[in-house]
Amino acid sequence: MSEPLLLEARGVGKSFPGVRALQDMHIELRRGEVLALVGENGAGKSTLMKLLSGIYTPDEGEFFLDGEPLRATGPRHALELGISIIHQEFNLMPDLTVAQNIFIGREPRTGRVFLGERALEAKAAELIDRLHLPLDPKERVGELTVAKQQMVEIAKALSYEPRVLIMDEPTAALNDAEVRVLHDLIRRFRTPDTGVIYISHRMDELKAITDRITVIRDGRYVDTLDTEGTTMPEVISRMVGREIAAGLGPEGVREDREVVLSVRGLTTKDLLRDVSFELREGEILGFAGLMGAGRTEVARALVGADPVESGTVELRGQPVRITTPAEAAKHRIGYLSEDRKHLGLLLEQDVNANIGLSSIRERFQQWGFVRDRAMRARSREIVDTLRIRTPSVDQTAKFLSGGNQQKVVIGKWLVKDCDILIFDEPTRGIDVGAKEEIYRLLNELAAQGKSIIMISSELPEVLRMSHRVVVMSEGRVTGQLDAAEATQESVMHLATLRPETEAVS
Template sequence: MTQPVLSLDHVSKRFGSTLALSDMSLVLFPGEVHAIVGENGAGKSTMIKIMTGIHQPSEGTVSVDDTVRTISGSQTARELGIAAIYQEPMVFPDLDVAENIFISQVGGGWLQNKAKQRREASALIERIGMDLDVDRAASGLTLAEQQAVEIARALSQDVRVLIMDEPTASLSAHEAEQLRRIARQLAADGVAVVYISHRLEEIFEVADRVTVIRDGEHISTRLITETDTDTMIAEMVGREVGNYFAKAKSHARDEVILSVGGLTLDGVFENIDFELRRGEVLAMAGLIGARRTDVALALFGIHPATSGTVAYKGEPLKITSPKQAMDAGIAYVSEDRRKLGLAMPMAIRANISLATLGDFLSKIGLINREKERATAHQFRQRLNIRTPDIETEVGMLSGGNQQKVMLAKWLNMQPDLLIFDEPTRGIDVGAKAEVHDLIRDFVKQGGAAIVISSDLPEVLAMGDRILVMREGEQMAILDHEEANQERIMALATGQDDLGRVAA
């Protein structure tokens, strides 16, 4: 490992006023598996996109074989031997395995010379130790087999750096072990493997070195034999909660508004159990693939649960549609405000009335614009929506103000239970504090809230209790007084409270 195959030297990346990477340095050597770990939003994806040419660094340099290079796009990255595979494989379902492997090599007679294509594809599949028929249609492959096809595709292009981004997040234990074995074999063959995973137990199984990043900055790089789970978690979450938002006084009452028992959606999550009281905030914590959003979608009736019980306001309730949930007084503030939460080309006024449009219809079925305007003006003042005009298109607002409009849309429904999915994603610190205050005010007035968040300081600031999930399984429910970032992260990564790998 005398000469690195790829290195980032003091790389920073800005998106407008947001600094996604700051003075990041990373050195990759052939023949090793180099793990990269960090919280959601730590900057891992931005770093991958710089290495694969999707983004260009704002500052710093990228070197290949100790020579500074400009990786201007994915084609340049492939020519330099840099490839990436992701949690969701990209295969063409109507093509067979061999065709998928050589899909990028349209020249050289590959498409015409089927026999040569099959021989080469079989050799590549054999090299990574998979038993896979190269004439088989990709539509019938498992996720693990699809990822093997992507690895074989990278090998067909003489890959020298293979980036594996959360490759096992959707795989079974057996499939995950297959993929880790492939990663180790590739490193033994001289490939530099970058392995990104939230599963700390597999980092210790597969990695030679590990780099921890936090908030876009390099924290440490160590041999895997020179670190442990506790050190890694502490470095991943090493922020003082007080630097963000202080925990507000609890307003929890005795009345249980929602009781969930054994809630299961086959193949997605299972045996979710909790109670939620009026005036309480239940925070749901976990990493990518924890299935927290799927639980929320089941409670809102978008993807109904297949088994389990829900009692709402003391009565059994089987939620099979969003309309049924809304009629019961349950609202869901989506994590994706652009796709699922708001109609971006429409005015603030029109967006606020969307969830309760029937309340704004006249006797002849026309929308009462004056009533819409009056309601929009009330929420503009109440939520401090910064806009010169309620007729402004929502797409023209800042992220924080868009979030407030989406919240206004659901508050106008006067719900008893609000489910917030990543309520402050993509908004600035000032707007985050305002959204937190709005949630606290809602529960203070007698509502109840479920807050799903990947931001641990937010989880600790908002949650009266914290439900931690991992890969569709409920790991624990912690009272706020017993919770801290290290304990939540340990549970979310499959460790028990003593830092041991959970069974």
């Protein structure tokens, strides 16, 4: 009889209102192995990990640890059972020291008496030394670099001496030298009684550290491959599911079209580094990349929502300095945020107020009074043009569907008559029919000469809608592709490049 697997998921499913996150999911972690778990954004990786760590409860299926049923009732219980997870987003207390963060809630004591800060620091120092981590137990976590904060998370997870270590994008904040330290740590952790589930979008890392690669897509198990015997294009092909034939998107914008926006060397304090691109009249320029690549940060920097450290922005050849979204609007740049409910709409106000919001002063105000009749007439035109399903322009925005709310935000900027429109996740959270209407609208706007930047996490959407695609990874542009050469595989290849890797354009 063969030895039982260290960890196994059999037929696991999980649903949320309106969303089937996981269905009939299978995963097998052998003893002593590092198993990569890969998939596109939204494939179900995070849901699966939250089920394993007790944050969620599965609707169907079971987990097994050493062949015995595993039913974690919460994160603390999962830790007690030997499952430790390092989340992509840190869970640290910046005002506490490294030692305090590692052993929060588990401070050393004798009986009911805490042993004190010195004993805590000594215990942390012993762990840090054993793990070969470049940390000082006494240093305040809020003063550490992001990379060192990641190391604190790793130390905290390993302090529980887990059987199964789950690492969700552990190298996102690390440079090459720090990645090598982490990989050495994983190799030391791996024993015949332990195993690692390693989630990463960095394809080059999988060859370096993993034994097998499990691919999931759209909440379902796809395949498990031996790392040594497979190629990264094979992995990417399974991740995206199918090839999208080149040329299905719009034809490239003619070179003689005027450049309306030129960005050179855009750099911010936290993420963006030397971002450069051009946007032409009548062009839909898609921005693709994985979570945290910097796509939204580019949009926010362009409209002055985030401060810029260096770089230049030109509108039709003239240098401009935009420091606030209001200044961007004056330059006829409209930004439709990915978070429409909090940043794009006044949910408690009616459709009329929302559509006229950005143009009241210049179009609907006279002698200090709002020209309500004119604003309502224009709002009705927008409702008709965009086919917004609402009883009237007096309907409160919060009662509209997601797709119709998105159209109201678009209408606001159409009234403003912007030359440049930045759409961040324009179809997120809306149904298929509403998506098609948004696509139709974007194409009509481009045909009218509007220039559009479209940021989307859905690769088929980017490929379908874009004349050109700018691909980002870790705050940098790693490549630019014309519609004729852009496929899911080519975009994913660029999206998983490390910034030091030579970009393609």
